[in-house]
Amino acid sequence: MIAGDIGCYTLGAGHPWNALDSTICMGASLPMALGADKGRGEADADKRMVAVIGDSTFMHMGMQGLLDISYNRGNVTVLLLDNRTVGMTGGQENPGTGRDIHGNEAPRVDFARLAVAIGIPEDRVHLVDPYELPTLFKLLREETRKDGPSIIITNQPCVLTDHFERRVALKVEPELCTGCSNCLDVGCPAISVTRRETVVKPSGKEKELNFVTIETAACTGCNLCLKTCAPDAIVPAAERVQ
Numbered sequence: 001m002i003a004g005d006i007g008c009y010t011l012g013a014g015h016p017w018n019a020l021d022s023t024i025c026m027g028a029s030l031p032m033a034l035g036a037d038k039g040r041g042e043a044d045a046d047k048r049m050v051a052v053i054g055d056s057t058f059m060h061m062g063m064q065g066l067l068d069i070s071y072n073r074g075n076v077t078v079l080l081l082d083n084r085t086v087g088m089t090g091g092q093e094n095p096g097t098g099r100d101i102h103g104n105e106a107p108r109v110d111f112a113r114l115a116v117a118i119g120i121p122e123d124r125v126h127l128v129d130p131y132e133l134p135t136l137f138k139l140l141r142e143e144t145r146k147d148g149p150s151i152i153i154t155n156q157p158c159v160l161t162d163h164f165e166r167r168v169a170l171k172v173e174p175e176l177c178t179g180c181s182n183c184l185d186v187g188c189p190a191i192s193v194t195r196r197e198t199v200v201k202p203s204g205k206e207k208e209l210n211f212v213t214i215e216t217a218a219c220t221g222c223n224l225c226l227k228t229c230a231p232d233a234i235v236p237a238a239e240r241v242q
């Protein structure tokens, strides 16, 4: 069960990600996951709980839930998406960004040390680069299999802030695209389907091919789609990300 919270990541509840089971109010993800863990019956004995929350919401109302999870030894993995801003409401600062309300430097909260101070065992506190998908997935699988609380903190900034390092945008070479559709699983809004074809495989089963294009102006150059493209049809576009 994945308990969501309030922020840009809440949009992951929609198609094609369908990534959240609940969203209530700021800070609710952690107590929801703990409540589901403590209240589950026999039939749900194998279910694992994940709470997803952003850095700002965590500062506002998430820490208390983490303390509850830690103190009551909840079987919950917290995914703290630290994008170093309050993304959804326009990029304000918070104690996790290192700037105060006037934009002046301020002592930045260290989320990993805070989690340890709250009582999460040090070896269950992880800092990961969310663009390293295989590493992130492996960690999520490992942590959700173990009993007790854990926290995974992602460390890549929002693409709309100055913290984000501008990268080269991508495009699709149409003649190289095989329609395999792997890149669509990334769920990137800059990728769209230009043509669909249904082919019959040697096994007799039908397969849908989706030929794609990348809207270069909307591409942040994160390269996640690039890693899924076997025929190397995704290549750097000439212009840089604005």
Ligand SMILES: Cc1ncc(C[n+]2csc(CCOP(=O)(O)OP(=O)(O)O)c2C)c(N)n1
Binding pocket: 006, 007, 008, 009, 026, 053, 054, 055, 056, 057, 058, 083, 085, 086, 087, 088, 089, 158
């Ligand atoms: C009680 C309350 N106050 C303020 C808001 C407005 N609001 C919506 S999302 C959000 C914070 C999002 O920041 P973060 O959790 O860091 O996620 P991001 O959008 O950066 O991914 C705020 C303050 C709200 N929904 N509820």
